[in-house]
Amino acid sequence: MSRKLLTFNGGVHPEGHKDVSNATPIRLMPLLPRYLVALRQHIGGPARALVQAGDTVLRGQMIGAAEGYVSTAVHAPTSGRVLAVAPHEVPHPSGLADLCVVIESDGLDQAIEFQPLDWQALNPSALRNRIRDLGLAGLGGAVFPSFIKLNPEGAGIDTLILNGAECEPWITCDDRLMRERAAEILQGVAVMRHMLGAREVLIGIEDNKPEAIAALRAAVANEAEVVAVPTLYPTGGGKQLTYILTGRETPTGGRSTDVGVQVFNVGTAYALYRAVVLGEPMLSRVVTVTGHVATPGNYEVRLGTPVTDLLAAAGGALPGATGELVGGPMMGFDLEDRASPITKAVNCLIVKDRAHFPASPLILPCIRCGACARACPADLQPFEMYWFARAKDFGKSQSYDLFDCIECGCCTYVCPSHIPLVDFFRFAKSEIWERERHKQDADQARARHEFKAFRLEREKREKAGKLAAKVAENKARDAAAALGGAETASDPEAEHKKAILQAALERAKKAKESVTPQNTENLPPAVEKQIAEIEARRAGAEITQPETGNSPS
Amino acid sequence: MLSAILVMAGIGLVLGAVLGWASIKYRVEDDPLVEKIDAILPQTQCGQCGFPGCKPYAEAIARGEADINKCPPGGEDGVKRLAELLGVDPKPLGEGLEPKPKSVAVIDDNTCIGCTLCIQACPVDAIVGAAKQLHVIVADQCTGCELCLPPCPVDCIHMEVVKEGVATWKWRYPVHAIRRVA
Known part of the structure; x- marks a missing residue:
């Protein structure tokens, strides 16, 4: 354990508040009458719904399939x-609705x-395909589909870091x-290491969690090294942890894979164990409920559990209480609607109060x-990025x-003028992304x-070509006819066609003659008289037609 | 004296030959400025600028025959970027030209008679259908140019504003009160 640890520049020491929720074991949530499973719980494209209203489902049944490459x-x-299967509020900073599958529990909790x-x-x-279909996504916060990160090909990963x-x-x-x-x-x-072909496995844990470090050191043989890293926010950032542990x-x-390192969250490793070793898809996750609640702690929550029910538990x-925060106080966002369900991305729910989360102070100009x-x-130089983002010079x-x-x-945390720098960076990033979308x-x-212009031009050319060919053909035929009528007459195919046409015409003529007016028998005299009058008129019209031209009658 | 003149003339001839060769070898067929302008235009092909498409408008701007503020889908931002590219002052959009929110055309299934007129009008081939068959607009490819609206004999096409979704949502500009300092 004589690994030399490096320290990244910067970082802050916010107050931990970890002891509020870390004293009690993980509690299991009771079965609920209703679950709302969001189809977009990960980065990338939403899953495609495989069920519709009225279908019955079993626990663990796939109800949304991965659509596109970055999906699960x-x-x-x-x-x-x-x-x-309808839009419903989801835990997202926008507060917008997204497609969810609403499931009414039958109370039996039968599994596939x-x-x-x-x-x-x-x-x-x-x-990898199985892992995608089991719904694995990174539980550290970015919820990137895990099967993509577990691609051993061409990556040249030599170190696996467990975060x-x-x-x-x-x-x-x-x-x-x-x-x-x-x-x-x-x-x-072990599964991750097998898939990535990594030589070394490092498990990085901040030294404010001595029990966790001890537990893992007790469980580990020599397949991995458990490293206690100094507590400093944001050590848990993938790039930061990579630098601390490997110096790369x-x-x-770029990504940490560019320097031969792949980073996974411990929660993802646990979910992968459930998926691969037990064959169980990602159905639940551990969520910290803390802050201003009666019994703060960690809960094993089924994905799709409404926040209201979790708070009640x-x-x-x-x-x-002054509202809820999804995620931590440094990177999290305010929950818009408590009806929103827990998704793979929700690792923590903090109920705020005035003492710990005072109203944001007035903002002063940057000094x-x-x-x-x-x-x-x-x-980076946040103040420079802030100037330009504020001026919308992206x-x-x-x-x-x-x-x-x-x-x-960190920048927002230390700013003496209380400028919400990160909000400006997020704003600038999403504007740039939109510009990129518009450009595409x-x-x-x-x-x-x-x-389309090319196609129209081509069609015009083709049509003109065809017309020219036809004209040339007709000319050639006329010339041939002028030379000797016998030649055209001797064309057996044309003769045959002509004969068929003639036969058809004759058939039609015969059929016309054989047709007699229907319903003309056993009619009352008045009607018969009427028919006779009409017949007479028609005969007259046929005669007069050529003279009167096509005047309407 | 004579040798100096000959040397100078020789150098002139050689350099002239090199330049002449280069102008043939590295000839630029299209006006590169047109490409740059066209890259800024939003490619809706709507014709609101008075030209039959974005490229003709770009060519007209490059020739100096058209103003830079005739493109409503590009909006103020587009005008600003064109002004930056051309080194002129940005100006507000031309009269009667209003930027609209991004919309896509939608065909009413019950009214469409399958006349194919809208298909012919669509500048980006975003309408699928055949004679006497129901036509459908491919929303992902529709630029919202509204050119399919006038030809429709039964007025079965309407524009729908594209709603913001979780995937296209943008962080808002942070608005916070700034306290006056003394």
């Missing part, structure tokens, strides 16, 4: 009936048959998981003190490596417009 499946958390995977024998690509840093204040779900389920986590790590710096715009909010730059763990903002910002919130749309429209 979602599953039914219990058995019951699908009430609807889970099939453990023979992961050592299965070929890597088949195993147990859990550096955000208040959150303790990984801490409890490591204390209670260390052996299972290590089984998940991730290049700008934690004894409900205490008087004086260019540089505190944000000193605190930035990504070695190109300049981007030239200061805006996209290397991990939105950790424009490129597509341009290509399609140009193709």
Whole structure:
């Protein structure tokens, strides 16, 4: 254990508040009457719904299949009936609705048959597809589909880092998981290591979690090294932890895989164990419920559990609560609607109160003190990016490596003027992304417009060509006819066609003659008289027609 | 004296030959400025600028025959970027030209008679259908140009504003009160 640890620049020491929720074991949530499973619980494209209202489902049944490459499946958390597949509020900073499958529980909680995977024998690509269909996504916060990260091809991964840093204040779900389920986590790590072909496995845990470190050290043999890292926010950032443990710096715009390192959260390793070793899809996760609630702690929550029910299970909010925060206080966002369900992305729910979360103070102008730059763990200059983002000069903002910002919130935390710097960076990023989308749309429209012009031109050319060919053909035929009529007459095909046409014409003539007016027998005299009059008129009209021309009658 | 003149003339001839060769070898067929302008235009191909498409408008701007503020889908932002590219002052959008929120055309299934007129009008081939068959607009490819609206004999096409979803949602500009300092 004589690993030399490095320290990244910057970082902050916010108050931990971990002891509020880390003292009690993980509690299981009781079965609920209703679950709302969001089809987009991960980064990338939403899953495609496989069920519709009225269908019955079993626990673990796939109800949404991965659509597109960056996507993963979602599953039914219990058995019951699908009430609807409709937009519903989800935990997202926008507060917008997204497509959810509403499941009414039948109370039986019947499961499909889970099939453990023979992961050592299965070929890597088949195993990856199975992991995608089991709905695995990173539980550390970014919820990136895990099967993509478990691609061994061409990546050249030599080190696998298991992220147990859990550096955000208040959150303790990984801490409890490591204390209670260390052996299972290590089984998940074995699968990861097998898939990536990593030589070395490092488990990084902040030293404010001595019990978790002890638990993992007790469970580990020699397949991995458990490293206690100094407590400093944001040690749990993938790039930061990679630097601390290996000294390898991730290049700008790159990922840790560019330096031969793959990072997974401990929760993901545990979920992978459940998926591969037990064959159970991702149906639940551990969520920290903390802050101003009656019984703060960690709960094993089925995905799709409404926040209201989770809060109720934690004894409900205490008087004086001022709303909920999804995620930690550094990177989280305010929950818009308590009816929103828990998704794979929700690791913590903090009930706020005035004492710990006072109203944001008034913002003062930037004094260019540089505190944000000193605190930035990504070695950026937040004040410069802020100027340009505030002026909506996104190109300049981007030239200061805006996209290397991990939105950790250190700059906002230290700013003496209380400027919400990260809000500006998020704003600038989403504006740039939208511009990029518009550019792609424009490129597509341009290509399609140009193709249409080309197509019309081509059709015109083809039509003109055909016409010219026909004219030439007719001319040639006329010339041939002029030369000798016998030649055209001797064309057997034309003769044959002519004969058929003639026969058809004769048939039609005969048929016309044989037709007699119907319903003309046994009629009353008045009607017969009327018919006779009409016949007479018609005969007259036929005679007069050529003279009167085509005057309407 | 004579040798100096000859040397100078020789150098002139050689350099002239090189330049002449280069102008043929590295000839640029299209006006590169047109491409740059066209890249800024939103490619809706709507014709609101008075030209039959974005490229003709770009060409007219490059020739100096058209103003830069005639493109409502590009909006103020587009005008600003064109002004930056051309080194002129940005100006507000031309009279009667209002930017609209991004919309897509939608065909009413019950009214469409399958006449194919809208298909012919669509500048980006975003309408699928055949004679006497129901037509459908491919929303992902529709630029919202509204060119399919006038030809429809039964008025079965209407525009729908594209709603913001979780995937296209943008963080708002942070608005916070700034306290006056003394």
